[in-house]
Amino acid sequence: MYVTTPDEMRRIDNRAIEEFGIPGAVLMENAAIRTVNVIEEKYPALFDGGRVIILAGCGNNGGDGLAIGRHLMLKGAKVQAFLFFAEEKFTGNARLNLDIYKRLGGHIELVTHEEDIKTLKGSIYQADLIVDSIFGTGITRDIDSLIYKAVDMVNKSPVPVVAVDIPSGINGKDGRIMGIAIKAQHTVSFGYPKRGHILYPGREYTGRLHVVPISLPQDSSQAVGVKTFTLDDKEMAQNLMERPRQGHKGTFGKVGVIAGSLGMAGAACLTSMAALKGGSGLVTLGCPASLVPIFQSKMTEVMCYPLEDGQKGYLTLDAITGIRDFLKDKDVLAIGPGLGSKCDGLEIIRYILREFDISIIMDADALNHISRDKRLLSDYKGSIVITPHPGEMARLTGKSIQEIVASPIETATEFARDMGIIVLLKGAVSIVAHPEGNIYLNSSGNAGMGTGGSGDVLTGLIASMVAQGYSPYDAAVYGCYIHGRAGDYAREKWGETGMIAGNLLDELPLVFKDLFSLKG
Known part of the structure; x- marks a missing residue:
C-alpha cells in the first residue's frame, strides 16, 4: 500500500480534477460518504438522535466535515457545526458544502472569540461524537489561540473523535505535532495513508486508521512518483514464496553467520x-573456536564452524583463513551480532568485502567496526543490507541521535543513496530505504520489542529470506514486517513488559503459518 506526503496527495487530487475531469466537489462528496460509512459501522446508535459536533476549518478539510455533517443530519443524527473561521473565509468546495448544510437547516456556531469557547465546551460534553475537520495534512504552522484551547478541550473530554483525513495538528509529512493535536479514536484517510499516520507521534494520535477510496484513478500513486509504502497481513501474505513440495535443505538456502564472542x-x-x-x-x-562447545550445547540444529580466536573468546586476524573456506558455499552472510569491540572486526570485514560478492546482512558490532572506513560499503560489488539502530546510525553518518530520530526517513534514504546499499533504520517505526529512493515504513511491532537481542533476530530473519531467493531489499522489508508481527504475537501471550527476544523466535513459525493461510 502506497503512503503519500501532503504534496504527493495534492498532486494526485489535482491530476484527478485537471486530467480526468473529476470535480473536486465529487471527490469531497465521496470522502464524506465513505467517512459516514465508517461512522455508521462504529457508532450505529448515533442515527437515532445522537448528538454530533463537527469542528470545521475553512479549507477543504472543513468542507469534508460539513459534507459529513449533512449526511449525518439526513440520517437522523443531531448535528452542530462549529466554524473556527468567519463564513466569508470559506471558498470553493468548502463554501459549497457550507451553503448546502445551511440550506438544509444545519445548525452553525462560530468560534472566533473567547466567549465562544464556553459555548463549544457545553456542547462537547453533551455530544456523543466529535468529527474533527479543522486542519488537514497541509498544516504548516503551530496551532495556537482559540483553536489550541478547543483542541485541548476535546482531548480532555470523554467524547470519541473521528478525524477527517488526519487529526488536526498532525504534520502529514513526518507525524510531528504542530503545537497541539487532536487525539482521535478513528481516522478516515482518503485514497492513501499519509506518512503522518504511520510515523510517531502522529501514529499515536491517529487511532484506528481507515483508508477509503474516493474514486481517484488507479494509477495515481505511480503517476506522481510515490515511492513510500507500507504492508499489512494480506499484502505480506501475497508476497510470500511457496515452498516447493520437492524442495530439500539445499533448495531453501545456506546461511552463514559470523557472530559471537565471550x-x-x-x-x-x-x-x-x-x-x-x-x-x-x-x-x-x-x-570463535574456543566457544564452539557453548554453541553446540545451546543449538542442536545449527552447525558450528570454528574460527581462530587464539583462545581469547573473540575473532582474531587469523580467522580470515577459516572464513575463506566457511563462505565458499554460502548464499548469504549475516555478520556482526555479538562480535564485540576487541576482535579484528574491521580487517575481517575488509577481507570479506574485497574477496567475495555474497549478499551481506550487517548489524551491531559489524556496523561499529565499519564506521571507521565507510567507503568499504560503497565499494562492495555485492548487495549489503545494514540494520542500525539510531546510535549505530549516528556513528555511521556523523549525525547526532537526536537528528536521526527527528528525520529518520531523510537519514536512511540519504545514506542508502550515497553508499549504494539498503538501509533498515530501526525504531518505533522502522524504515527500509533503497538506494533508488523506495521507502518502506513498517507498521508492525510494539514497545515490548525494545529488548536486548530483538535486532539479532531480525538480522537472522532477513538473511534467511535472502537465502530462500528474495531480493535483499524485499528480504529487508518482509523480514522487518514479519519480525514485528512476531512481536505482536508475543505481546498477546506475555504482554510487553516481560517480552524477551527468545519469544520472537517462538512466534516466527506461527506468523509464517498464519500468513501462508491468508495466501490461500
Missing part, C-alpha cells in the same frame, strides 16, 4: 536460530 554468545544464537526459523535450509555459525 559474554555475547546469545546474540549469535538468536541470529542463527532466527535464520532457521525463518525458513532457510541450512545455517552455519562461524564463531
Whole structure:
C-alpha cells in the first residue's frame, strides 16, 4: 500500500480534477460518504438522535466535515457545526458544502472569540461524537489561540473523535505535532495513508486508521512518483514464496553467520536460530573456536564452524583463513551480532568485502567496526543490507541521535543513496530505504520489542529470506514486517513488559503459518 506526503496527495487530487475531469466537489462528496460509512459501522446508535459536533476549518478539510455533517443530519443524527473561521473565509468546495448544510437547516456556531469557547465546551460534553475537520495534512504552522484551547478541550473530554483525513495538528509529512493535536479514536484517510499516520507521534494520535477510496484513478500513486509504502497481513501474505513440495535443505538456502564472542554468545544464537526459523535450509555459525562447545550445547540444529580466536573468546586476524573456506558455499552472510569491540572486526570485514560478492546482512558490532572506513560499503560489488539502530546510525553518518530520530526517513534514504546499499533504520517505526529512493515504513511491532537481542533476530530473519531467493531489499522489508508481527504475537501471550527476544523466535513459525493461510 502506497503512503503519500501532503504534496504527493495534492498532486494526485489535482491530476484527478485537471486530467480526468473529476470535480473536486465529487471527490469531497465521496470522502464524506465513505467517512459516514465508517461512522455508521462504529457508532450505529448515533442515527437515532445522537448528538454530533463537527469542528470545521475553512479549507477543504472543513468542507469534508460539513459534507459529513449533512449526511449525518439526513440520517437522523443531531448535528452542530462549529466554524473556527468567519463564513466569508470559506471558498470553493468548502463554501459549497457550507451553503448546502445551511440550506438544509444545519445548525452553525462560530468560534472566533473567547466567549465562544464556553459555548463549544457545553456542547462537547453533551455530544456523543466529535468529527474533527479543522486542519488537514497541509498544516504548516503551530496551532495556537482559540483553536489550541478547543483542541485541548476535546482531548480532555470523554467524547470519541473521528478525524477527517488526519487529526488536526498532525504534520502529514513526518507525524510531528504542530503545537497541539487532536487525539482521535478513528481516522478516515482518503485514497492513501499519509506518512503522518504511520510515523510517531502522529501514529499515536491517529487511532484506528481507515483508508477509503474516493474514486481517484488507479494509477495515481505511480503517476506522481510515490515511492513510500507500507504492508499489512494480506499484502505480506501475497508476497510470500511457496515452498516447493520437492524442495530439500539445499533448495531453501545456506546461511552463514559470523557472530559471537565471550559474554555475547546469545546474540549469535538468536541470529542463527532466527535464520532457521525463518525458513532457510541450512545455517552455519562461524564463531570463535574456543566457544564452539557453548554453541553446540545451546543449538542442536545449527552447525558450528570454528574460527581462530587464539583462545581469547573473540575473532582474531587469523580467522580470515577459516572464513575463506566457511563462505565458499554460502548464499548469504549475516555478520556482526555479538562480535564485540576487541576482535579484528574491521580487517575481517575488509577481507570479506574485497574477496567475495555474497549478499551481506550487517548489524551491531559489524556496523561499529565499519564506521571507521565507510567507503568499504560503497565499494562492495555485492548487495549489503545494514540494520542500525539510531546510535549505530549516528556513528555511521556523523549525525547526532537526536537528528536521526527527528528525520529518520531523510537519514536512511540519504545514506542508502550515497553508499549504494539498503538501509533498515530501526525504531518505533522502522524504515527500509533503497538506494533508488523506495521507502518502506513498517507498521508492525510494539514497545515490548525494545529488548536486548530483538535486532539479532531480525538480522537472522532477513538473511534467511535472502537465502530462500528474495531480493535483499524485499528480504529487508518482509523480514522487518514479519519480525514485528512476531512481536505482536508475543505481546498477546506475555504482554510487553516481560517480552524477551527468545519469544520472537517462538512466534516466527506461527506468523509464517498464519500468513501462508491468508495466501490461500
